[in-house]
Amino acid sequence: MTHNQFLELLVSPKTGEPLKVADNGLSLTAPDGTVYPVLDSGIVDMVHPRELFEDDAREQYLYDQAYQRYDRGVSWVFETLNHSDEAATREFMIGLMGLKPGQTVLEVGAGTGKDSALIIDQISPGGTAVLSDLSPNMLRLATQKLQPKDVDVHFFLGNGSYLPFADGTFDSVFHFGGINTFSERKKAFAELTRVVKVGGKVVIGDESMAPWLRKEPTYEILWKANPLFRAEIPYEDLPATVENFKLHYIFGNCFYVMEYTVAAKAPEIDVELPIPGKDFIDNWRIRAEGSSK
Numbered sequence: 001m002t003h004n005q006f007l008e009l010l011v012s013p014k015t016g017e018p019l020k021v022a023d024n025g026l027s028l029t030a031p032d033g034t035v036y037p038v039l040d041s042g043i044v045d046m047v048h049p050r051e052l053f054e055d056d057a058r059e060q061y062l063y064d065q066a067y068q069r070y071d072r073g074v075s076w077v078f079e080t081l082n083h084s085d086e087a088a089t090r091e092f093m094i095g096l097m098g099l100k101p102g103q104t105v106l107e108v109g110a111g112t113g114k115d116s117a118l119i120i121d122q123i124s125p126g127g128t129a130v131l132s133d134l135s136p137n138m139l140r141l142a143t144q145k146l147q148p149k150d151v152d153v154h155f156f157l158g159n160g161s162y163l164p165f166a167d168g169t170f171d172s173v174f175h176f177g178g179i180n181t182f183s184e185r186k187k188a189f190a191e192l193t194r195v196v197k198v199g200g201k202v203v204i205g206d207e208s209m210a211p212w213l214r215k216e217p218t219y220e221i222l223w224k225a226n227p228l229f230r231a232e233i234p235y236e237d238l239p240a241t242v243e244n245f246k247l248h249y250i251f252g253n254c255f256y257v258m259e260y261t262v263a264a265k266a267p268e269i270d271v272e273l274p275i276p277g278k279d280f281i282d283n284w285r286i287r288a289e290g291s292s293k
């Protein structure tokens with residue numbers, strides 16, 4: 001996919017309407033007049049809302065400050081967690097998508113591109129990687145670090161809760177490490193799922209230490225230092241069209257990573273199906289009466 005074809009693929013992150021690409025290719029304009037500029041770095045600024053909610057604005061600011069020390073810091077954190085092998089664990093996560101050469105993949109919250117490099121490897125040759133983040137400085141570093149061969153890579157600044165793509169655009173979507181702090185997490189899960197084709201794979205992970213460890217002294221030190229480690233797995237934020245859901249704990253059981261495929265519709269519960277025999281009816285009436293006491 002060429003840069004111009006990528007620009008044509010983008011839609012309004014606010015309404016989903018098509019955008020008009022300027023003749024010079026330096027901006028896109030929505031029907032409501034909102035202009036999304038293409039920055040000097042080639043990164044398209046698709047952030048919505050233009051004035052971010054408080055948590056998103058704070059995270060954008062913090063990562064913009066931390067981008068130079070980020071890679072060093074995050075590797076140290078994983079080392080403290082059961083001396084985890086960061087490279088192997090990241091490979092495991094990317095492996096969950098079952099990517100193939102030539103596929104089109106979106107990564108949200110790509111940061112400095114640590115997982116993006118693995119995604120690019122898996123879809124080579126002929127694939128397209130679309131990499132996004134809310135922090136300009138983090139994403140700019142990713143553009144400098146990644147040296148893709150045989151894969152088209154496109155970058156945009158974006159809020160994971162408002163993705164500028166039509167439904168079913170991607171073979172797979174990946175996000176790791178930021179969703180706990182997104183201002184609109186349920187909306188983000190809906191978006192990360194919406195833009196994947198039916199049958200495509202979604203892989204999402206973040207901090208959440210296994211409940212059976214939370215009272216262990218060293219784990220207590222950890223979540224007191226960073227309360228995000230005590231975040232619950234956000235099952236309730238998942239949309240109804242999730243199929244083949246699996247959960248894994250990684251990095252010393254302090255992070256979760258979930259994988260699922262996208263279904264065309266939610267599973268059906270048929271409450272009209274005739275009950276196969278009076279004996280079942282009697283049995284269930286007794287249960288129902290028992291549970292209502």
Ligand SMILES: C[S@@+](CC[C@H](N)C(=O)[O-])C[C@H]1O[C@@H](n2cnc3c(N)ncnc32)[C@H](O)[C@@H]1O
Nearest residue numbers: 059063109110111134135138159160176177178
């Ligand atoms: C802990 S870093 C993870 C980066 C990368 N995925 C990794 O594993 O190294 C979290 C990233 O999420 C980004 N982020 C935070 N809030 C976001 C949002 N609402 N939409 C998109 N990205 C966001 C941050 O800018 C940051 O780069």
